[in-house]
Amino acid sequence: MTIDTLLPQDAASNDILLDKAFGAGRHEKAASRLRNGLEILPQLGLCVRSEGRLIGSLAFWPIQVGGTPAILLGPLAVEPGRQGLGIGKALIAAGLKRAHDLGHTYCVLVGDPAYYTQFGFQAASPAGIVMPGNPDPKRLLALNLQDDVAARALLGVSGMVAGARA
Numbered sequence: 001m002t003i004d005t006l007l008p009q010d011a012a013s014n015d016i017l018l019d020k021a022f023g024a025g026r027h028e029k030a031a032s033r034l035r036n037g038l039e040i041l042p043q044l045g046l047c048v049r050s051e052g053r054l055i056g057s058l059a060f061w062p063i064q065v066g067g068t069p070a071i072l073l074g075p076l077a078v079e080p081g082r083q084g085l086g087i088g089k090a091l092i093a094a095g096l097k098r099a100h101d102l103g104h105t106y107c108v109l110v111g112d113p114a115y116y117t118q119f120g121f122q123a124a125s126p127a128g129i130v131m132p133g134n135p136d137p138k139r140l141l142a143l144n145l146q147d148d149v150a151a152r153a154l155l156g157v158s159g160m161v162a163g164a165r166a
Contacts, residue, residue, distance in 0.1 A: 001087065003094045006045030006057055013054040014047070014077075021077035031074055031110045033133055035061050038163045041071065043102060046095050048087050055079040058091040060099060063108065065129055065142075066159015070106035071099060092119055100145045106157050107143045110135045119143070128158030 006014065044060035056079065061072040073095065078087045096119060099107060108124060109116065110131070124142035131140055142157070 001048055001090055003090060004047050004049060005042075006040070006047040006059065010047060010054060010057075014057050017054050017057055017079060018075055018077050020080055022075065029110070029133075029135075031072065031131075031135070034063070034072065034131065034161065034163055036163075038062060038165075044071070044095055044099055046091050046098075048091065050082075055082050056087040056091055058088075058095050060095060060104075060107070062164040064162050064164045065106060065108060065157045068106065068157050068159075069104075069164065070108055070157065070161075071104050072161070073107050073109040074111065076111075089118075092116075096143070096145065103146075105144065105146045107145055108161055109141050110139050111141060113138060113141060116141050129161065130159070131161040 038061045040059045041062060046058045047054055048056035056077065058076045059074065063070050063072045073092075076088050076091060078085075096107065107121075108129065108131070109121065111121075113121070113123070121141040121143045123138065124140045125137040127142060129140065129142055144157075
């Protein structure tokens with residue numbers, strides 16, 4: 001599996017993939033509304049292709065948490081017929097490594113804790129992180145990308161999640 005950069009010309013194909021993975025109501029979710037008006041961080045837009053077709057994608061977006069620069073992970077999408085093959089895990093691992101290497105410190109997402117805790121994410125609400133649209137606090141997760149301790153402590157960041165310009 002080769003992970004490539006998600007290019008601007010992939011936008012239409014990526015929208016089709018996202019609709020397949022999340023359905024038409026995907027634009028109503030809190031994370032989607034937060035991303036409105038923002039642009040994907042170009043170094044952190046990733047994809048997997050098969051026979052020239054997009055089958056997986058991951059994007060990161062510039063945000064702030066209580067005024068501290070951070071990134072928002074998502075959406076992560078894998079073509080429904082190819083889920084469970086490790087494509088999503090490979091995209092996340094590559095994206096988090098690249099974000100770390102680029103010097104990003106904090107990453108936030110709204111997603112399934114059972115899936116994302118394997119990458120070090122933990123509940124964000126105990127650290128005082130909140131998000132507009134009130135997503136389920138159990139699904140609001142965060143990760144300190146630069147903290148090498150086992151617990152990946154989120155100390156040093158709290159507050160409201162807001163969009164930021166790259």
